[in-house]
Amino acid sequence: MxxxxxxxxxxxxxxxxxxxxxxxxxxxxxxxxxxxxxxxxxxxxxxxxxxxxxxxxxxxxxxxxxxxxxxxxxxxxxxxxxxxxxxxxxxxxxxxxxxxxxxxxxxxxxxxxxxxxxxxxxxxxxxxxxxxxxxxxxxxxxxxxxxxxxxxxxxxxxxxxxxxxxxxxxxxxxxxxxxxxxxxxxxxxxLGQLDFRILVAGRPPSTNEISHLAFAHQAENPADTLMEIHARLKALADRRAEAARHPLLEQAVGRSSNLLISHMNVGTPGTHTRIASHGLIEGALSLLPGEDMNRVQASVEEAVNGLARIDWVSGISxxxxxxxxxxxxxxxxxxxxxxxxxxxxxxxxxxxxxxxxxxxxxxxxxxxxxxxxxxxxxxxxxxxxxxxxxxxxxxxxxxxxxxxxxxx
Structure with missing residues (x-):
């Protein structure tokens, strides 16, 4: 041998x-x-x-x-x-x-x-x-x-x-x-792949109090925005799964397109009463052979429009x-x-x-x-x-x- x-x-x-x-x-x-x-x-x-x-x-x-x-x-x-x-x-x-x-x-x-x-x-x-x-x-x-x-x-x-x-x-x-x-x-x-990251800004309440709990309704909590972005991206992924299909993938795993959220981060563990200054969400989206990369990117940007700006890390056909x-x-x-x-x-x-x-x-x-x-x-x-x-x-x-x- x-x-x-x-x-x-x-x-x-x-x-x-x-x-x-x-x-x-x-x-x-x-x-x-x-x-x-x-x-x-x-x-x-x-x-x-x-x-x-x-x-x-x-x-x-x-x-x-x-x-x-x-x-x-x-x-x-x-x-x-x-x-x-x-x-x-x-x-x-x-x-x-x-x-x-x-x-x-x-x-x-x-x-x-x-x-x-x-x-x-x-x-x-x-x-x-x-x-x-x-x-x-x-x-x-x-x-x-x-x-x-x-x-x-x-x-x-x-x-x-x-x-x-x-x-x-x-x-x-x-x-x-x-x-x-x-x-x-x-x-x-x-499959092709689009990698992205989205940084979301937060706005703490206007207070000198250590705890933000009583003022939470006056703040912009990035956690809320992250959850909304996550929901919109999941909905987009489901729409793509219905529209973008390939027989090899359908036979293998029952779905031809996927969007994966790999990382979400907001706030500091153990800190229960402070509004974070920012939040982060990262993930990737699959592309079928022949799909227009620019068009798919535009669909993701449209999904999160008004909430945050997408930072595109890399893309592969x-x-x-x-x-x-x-x-x-x-x-x-x-x-x-x-x-x-x-x-x-x-x-x-x-x-x-x-x-x-x-x-x-x-x-x-x-x-x-x-x-x-x-x-x-x-x-x-x-x-x-x-x-x-x-x-x-x-x-x-x-x-x-x-x-x-x-x-x-």
């Missing part, structure tokens, strides 16, 4: 040297396969926004680096981009790990490591997939492009590459499935690839050939990176990856990827190249 994940273990161990060290390992491995390797440096804030937006505070600062490795096809086959992100969560809580976070420990059929499921295994599987194809003595007829590019916290690496001119006939996002289904699912559908498309059929057939099971589309992913090539460059894109769990992103520890499913994912990448690009 350790031999089958040796490259992945290299990536896990390289993290002690930072993201740049991980990218160096990727670049060296790609060169060893005969790829032409380019390092692309960019600033997330300089990348044009298409079908998305993000407030400056939501973005990472500073310059980032993507590694783009191109294996030139030997014929007239179609081209494909495989992409994944090498950046993980900020290091924290390492004392909770029972296994070395940077050791690539294989235990009970799982390989453990910081960021292994989010998304070092995605980076490794695309490199190992090309390696497996070449080891079989075949070469792709079309160009195969491997892009290891930052993604977390609006790092926007693949967007920077697309706006820099990167193009192909299709793209595959390599990332373990958060659903727990592993290679039994394909990401061919993702939804995206979809039909199951009857050539790309989907080739990927699904590759999974069947390797696993013996017909995969299905999981429509419950929100803001998946499959959206980027679709929305920004019109490139059909799907996602897949091995079984993983205990993500550090979810506050857990001893993050892992199933070794056998990782091996299957590598085989599938190789078969996708054969089916999509052809071989010579």
């Amino acid at each position: 350790e031999d089958s994940v040796s490259f992945l273990r290299q990536l896990i161990r390289a993290q002690t040297g930072g993201e740049a060290a991980v990218q160096n390992v990727v670049a060296d491995a790609a060169r060893a396969l005969g790829c032409a390797v380019e390092t692309v440096r960019y600033k997330p804030g300089d990348v044009p926004m298409v079908g998305e937006f993000a407030a400056s505070r939501a973005m990472v600062e500073g310059e980032r680096e993507s590694v783009v490795a191109t294996f030139k096809g030997g014929g007239e086959g179609r081209s494909v981009i495989f992409f994944a992100h090498p950046d993980g969560e900020p290091l924290a809580g390492l004392d909770a790990w029972r296994r070395d976070p940077f050791g690539g420990v294989v235990d009970g059929g799982r390989i453990h490591g910081w960021g292994v499921a989010d998304d070092l295994s995605g980076v490794a599987m695309m490199v190992d997939g090309l390696r497996a194809l070449l080891a079989s003595g075949r070469r792709p007829a079309g160009d195969v492009i491997l892009a290891s590019t930052p993604s977390k916290r609006h790092a926007r690496g693949v967007s920077a590459l697309l706006h820099g001119g990167l193009r192909a006939d299709a793209a595959v996002y390599c990332h373990p499935a958060e659903s727990g289904l592993g290679m039994r699912e394909i990401k061919a559908f993702c 939804g995206a979809e690839v039909p199951t009857e498309s050539p790309l989907y059929r080739i990927v699904a057939d590759a999974i069947v050939a390797t696993t013996g099971e017909r995969p299905h589309v999981n429509p419950l992913h929100t803001a998946s990176d499959i959206r980027n090539p679709i929305v920004q460059a019109g490139i059909p894109t799907i996602g897949l990856g091995p079984l993983g769990g205990d993500l550090t992103q979810n506050g857990l520890h001893d993050e892992w990827v199933d070794v056998e499913d990782y091996r299957r994912a590598v085989e599938v990448v190789s078969d996708i190249i054969i089916g999509w690009c052809g071989t010579v």
Whole structure:
């Protein structure tokens, strides 16, 4: 098992040297396969926004680096981009790990490591997939492009590459499935998302008394406003659920659109007789593929009109690839050939990176990856990827190249 994940273990161990060290390992491995390797440096804030937006505070600062490795096809086959992100969560809580976070420990059929499921295994599987194809003595007829590019916290690496001119006939996002289904699912559908925050001002009563209780009717209590906003947003969400529908979502969860209030805050706990100076409500709203983001934003603003101003934190468009498309059929057939099971589309992913090539460059894109769990992103520890499913994912990448690009 350790031999089958040796490259992945290299990536896990390289993290002690930072993201740049991980990218160096990727670049060296790609060169060893005969790829032409380019390092692309960019600033997330300089990348044009298409079908998305993000407030400056939501973005990472500073310059980032993507590694783009191109294996030139030997014929007239179609081209494909495989992409994944090498950046993980900020290091924290390492004392909770029972296994070395940077050791690539294989235990009970799982390989453990910081960021292994989010998304070092995605980076490794695309490199190992090309390696497996070449080891079989075949070469792709079309160009195969491997892009290891930052993604977390609006790092926007693949967007920077697309706006820099990167193009192909299709793209595959390599990332373990958060659903727990592993290679039994394909990401061919993702919801968009609008994140917002609403700050509500209050007005205490005109009194020098410590307690505001007797004067409460003379004040403007932000708690009342927050409750009214919450009621209006819930009503909007219910109206959208009736009007905006998609069969995949209806079948999966019985509803196609949702609005989630994730945080409300007003006053100080333990203070019972004071009017707060302000209140805060934060949340997110889902978007179906093809929905007009500006129109949905306008509907939210109309719902809370006269009560407060909405601060839009970020927005991402939804995206979809039909199951009857050539790309989907080739990927699904590759999974069947390797696993013996017909995969299905999981429509419950929100803001998946499959959206980027679709929305920004019109490139059909799907996602897949091995079984993983205990993500550090979810506050857990001893993050892992199933070794056998990782091996299957590598085989599938190789078969996708054969089916999509052809071989010579």
